Amino acid sequence: QKEVEQDPGPLSVPEGAIVSLNCTYSNSAFQYFMWYRQYSRKGPELLMYTYSSGNKEDGRFTAQVDKSSKYISLFIRDSQPSDSATYLCASRGVYNQGGKLIFGQGTELSVKP
Amino acid sequence: DTEVTQTPKHLVMGMTNKKSLKCEQHMGHRAMYWYKQKAKKPPELMFVYSYEKLSINESVPSRFSPECPNSSLLNLHLHALQPEDSALYLCASSHGIGSYNEQFFGPGTRLTVL
Numbered sequence: 090q091k092e093v094e095q096d097p098g099p100l101s102v103p104e105g106a107i108v109s110l111n112c113t114y115s116n117s118a119f120q121y122f123m124w125y126r127q128y129s130r131k132g133p134e135l136l137m138y139t140y141s142s143g144n145k146e147d148g149r150f151t152a153q154v155d156k157s158s159k160y161i162s163l164f165i166r167d168s169q170p171s172d173s174a175t176y177l178c179a180s181r182g183v184y185n186q187g188g189k190l191i192f193g194q195g196t197e198l199s200v201k202p
Numbered sequence: 203d204t205e206v207t208q209t210p211k212h213l214v215m216g217m218t219n220k221k222s223l224k225c226e227q228h229m230g231h232r233a234m235y236w237y238k239q240k241a242k243k244p245p246e247l248m249f250v251y252s253y254e255k256l257s258i259n260e261s262v263p264s265r266f267s268p269e270c271p272n273s274s275l276l277n278l279h280l281h282a283l284q285p286e287d288s289a290l291y292l293c294a295s296s297h298g299i300g301s302y303n304e305q306f307f308g309p310g311t312r313l314t315v316l
Contacts, residue, residue, distance in 0.1 A: 132290075140302070188233055188301070190305060195243075
């Protein structure tokens with residue numbers, strides 16, 4: 090079992106839709122959770138960074154962590170064609186020195202005009 | 203400024219060539235990373251440098267040789283690569299290697315080995 094599981098998609102939505110991207114993780118020690126956006130042939134861009142459980146909002150993006158169910162989500166409101174990219178979730182434990190990120194497989198999102 | 207730069211953007215090399223990838227950051231970060239990413243896969247960690255010292259080597263073949271000449275620069279020396287080493291090579295940096303540190307990625311070098 091992978092430590093972080095993510096549905097690879099692809100996911101296709103119409104412009105303006107609310108998008109929900111999800112990951113599950115198995116390691117209870119994970120405390121830090123990140124979402125990266127990666128456009129085709131580019132490097133990953135850090136979108137959201139959260140610690141432990143709760144919500145974090147930034148513009149149209151909301152990251153949610155539910156540690157009781159080991160579930161992390163990214164919501165995109167009023168999705169735009171420019172949101173079309175691969176979204177990677179990543180986690181790290183408190184005691185995981187060395188900075189190693191554990192990535193999900195990535196979900197490919199396409200927002201159609 | 204959260205920018206990590208990488209050169210070259212693209213590199214094509216033969217299996218007998220020696221080449222180097224370069225990475226630079228001016229954010230004062232003391233941890234730098236090399237990742238390898240194949241198509242439709244997540245990045246895979248290769249090396250971690252902390253305060254210019256190699257901290258982690260994820261069992262990477264010796265044909266990949268990292269170097270950290272100073273706190274802003276990270277190189278990856280390539281020699282006798284195989285076609286299966288063709289991938290996007292990503293550099294990243296963070297303030298430190300502690301788990302709470304955010305990692306910022308560069309745009310990557312797309313490597314093709316013929």
